[in-house]
Amino acid sequence: MSESLIREQPTVISREITENSSYPYGNIILNIGRFFFIVLALFFALFPVIWIISASFNTNGSMVTQRLIPDDVASISDLLVNYRDLFDNPQILFWRWMGNSLLVSSISTILILLITAMSAYSFSRFRFRGRRNLLLTIFLIQVFPNLLAMVALYLMLLQLGKHIPMLGLDTYGGLILIYLGGGMAMNIWLMKGFFDTIPRDIDESALVDGAAYWQSFWYLIFPLVRPILAVVGLLAFVGTFNEFLLARIILSERENWTLMVGMFSFVDGGEFSTEWGMFAAGSLVASIPIVILYLALQRFIVGGLTVGAVKG
């Protein structure tokens, strides 16, 4: 999970918008050059996507005979052959895997939000000795890649599972436990940055009135930090949804797999080129929600990350 979060590292850019006056307009050669590169970049970015969409609608699911525009389509139902194959295939439990992924990601996200918000509140609202060093330590410890700790984590779940079946190997509880431990530092840091932007007068006045810390946290701060909760929540959700390695090692039974582990089984079986159509159909169904979420909340994500970063 930590890897997918690092892909969206926060920036240290201020959001100050200034007029960009350094590039004069009107140079025709320059514009033609620009146009050429933009088209090239669009082609590079979109061709794989278009090709996979086309593959999912090609009537025979093989890589060899795929045409960009399927030319042998007689009816709408022909178009959906790959989707039907995908959903009917007893080896590919597509909806089951999708459900597993949604379950694991939702629970992880809720817990991650709660845990990191509490820590961020503490880092933002209290002044204590070693505050900066503690945050730095958390960062450094989490640099140790989860994957390399895999032997230890694997054995830990094996041993825990004997006494707490919920947290054993091949359980969602065990997987979620490990997800919670990863990427925590980054999330705390992001949230703390946003918490710092909320004036301390607000909760201090409540504390003076005799409210407990948890009351000021829950009733005052929590509603005000919704934007950063949304950002961290989205990143955590997408991060765990996309996570593959830990899920692959921990979940062994086919019906327990998450969607990404299931999708990898397409190439594991060695029949990739003939199951290409089914793979394409599955890929589309799996990615569309995530892509829409990302694009719709794109500004929000970048904005949220930026606010978190400006305040060190």
Place this chain on the structure above:
Amino acid sequence: MIRSISDSILRIQAIPPVVTLVARLVLLAVIDVFAVQLVAALYDDGNWFLAVAVAITLLLVNVINLAPNTIPLRWMTPSLALLVLVAVYPLIYTLFVSTTNFKDGHRFTKVEAIELLEQRRFLPAGEVSYYWSPYVDEAGNYALWLVSATGGQHYFVEQGEPLQAVEPFASGDPPYTESARQFPDGLPATFEGYMLAEGPAFFQAMQALDPQSGTLKDTQFGDESSPIGISGRSEAGNYQQRWIYDEDEDVLIDRASYVEYKADLDQGLFIAPDGTSAPVDFRVPYNSSDTRRTRAEAVELLEQERYLVEGSTNYDWVAYRDEAGDYALWLQSDDRTYFAIPGQPLMEDPVLAEAPESFERYQRLNSGATMQALVDPAFKSTNFGSVLTPIFVKAQEQAGDYRQRWVYSEETETLTDLTRNKLFFPDPATGDFVAADDTTAPLGYWVNIGPENYTEVFTSTLIDGPLFQIFLWTLSFAFFSVLTAFAMGLFMAVILTDDIRGVRYIRSMLLIPWAIPGMIGILMWRGMLNGRVGVIPATMLDLFDYAPPFLTDPLWAKLSILLVNLWFAYPYFMLITSGALQSIPGTIYEAAEVDGASRWDKFWNLTLPLLLVSVGPLLIASFIFNFNNYLLIEALTEGNPRIPGTNAPPVGYTDNLMTYTYRYAFSADGTRNFGFAAAIAVMIFLMVAFLTLIQFRLTRRWEEIGENV
């Protein structure tokens, strides 16, 4: 906003601190009760390492929730607990494992390795590969419709009948159905009494004929002159067994190359005259490297091993039990059958037939109960014969005078192999039981071997191993992936200025690759670059008559990895650099313009340095991420192409340190050397932690510079 906040403040009812205190204590007590039980249970199992970790976590949680003046830390209780358990503990444990000889040995015996190899099939040169679609007749017999993979000729083939060339559309009865996946032209719904398997029947056929697990996987279609077997979910043809073991000569023959491999009993490999080895290796009986257990556990396991005393008979057996739970056996040797009741001599069963349902007070056990009995220590330790002719059960179909093979003496600390009357002494330096002639017992145990794994990393790096090669590739991949993605991201950010019509939509479209789940995007590319049939090589073949071996040549595979990474990563850099560019104040260019600086000068001397100030830490973060990038390599190439001569585990030219370590720790073929993998893991951690510290330093310094600008 302000109103709602003051409303909220009003709504908060002051709760007496004592209530909060009591609630906290109760919660803490509940957690303590469960966690203490867990610690005790883990300790009982002998998992003292984890027990200590949980205990320390618990102590930490209690201290910060009970001590005064720890309010800030109380808020971090769940974070800190998770950090200790899921991050610190694995780190320390890995450090610990890295100083031990922890590994689980080769996984297969020689016989198993040969069996595995003998299952592999290949298509001899000159033979044709077909796509197939199943047909089924009323009796449930299968036949296949075949299309040759190269020429597109159609055939129909039944079991034991010759291949029959057919014309699609011209033969068979209409209507034609188009649902068969490999056959764009459609197939007849019925043909010569067979029906095209569709829907549920299709999946039934796929399961039955599955070449690995199907019940009918060995079905031969076609006659002797043109045998057709199924080799994949869509491929069929005259596939033949690739590896054949010649027992007399003790050699393994690869029929694809006619090379003979000799078993090397020291290394557990099948080795060809040119030094290459067969793809499956085996466990060497008296030099095993399975060291997952402590010495006591290894001894316990060895002492369970039994051997049949020379000259005595092995019996097949059926288990019986009386109401008191005592066991008895019915035994069958080649020519006789007996009843065996503990403490009594064997009674010959005069009726030479099946085991009876019951005899005397004993009832026959069904197969499930028999399996349970096999794991019941009381059953395994029962002597079903007399003192002079003991009968013990060893395993299914194995009963007789089986005696304990290994005996360990606590006093002399020696392990004796009773079959050969040989003494083995534990060697604390290597974790082996060693005999005077340097042979070792088949189980090792776990010992601390100090820095040996680290020395091995360095020697195998410097001397001959592929590790150095992999290290260089890891570094260069991380470097070039950041460089290319940053350069392209910056370039696109510069040319996508706001005056372009629809620039928002263009940016959104360019961001799509960044949003696609990594796994799926990589697999899409893997399909598009696949062999000669993926769209990119296929198009290049059409246009230029040549396509590079994208994923199978060492250099091209590395370039492909960089290309796919570029696709993923540059939108992110475009996003952040365009933000960073906008934050550079326009006024600083004015002075440069006065000085007559060219556009290039301005970019190179002003824009780029300022940009690096703000995105520098991100570049380092991205470098670290790619240094550890497991997903891209594993999903795109799985480390392939393989470096010749690497066996345990096999590694490839595109493996990076992460995938390499993973193969050492979790590889299915080869020794799983956890100790060595842990040593590499610790070294990766040190490198990455060092980079992170630099990143922190730079971030702080750059922030200061940024403020001064």
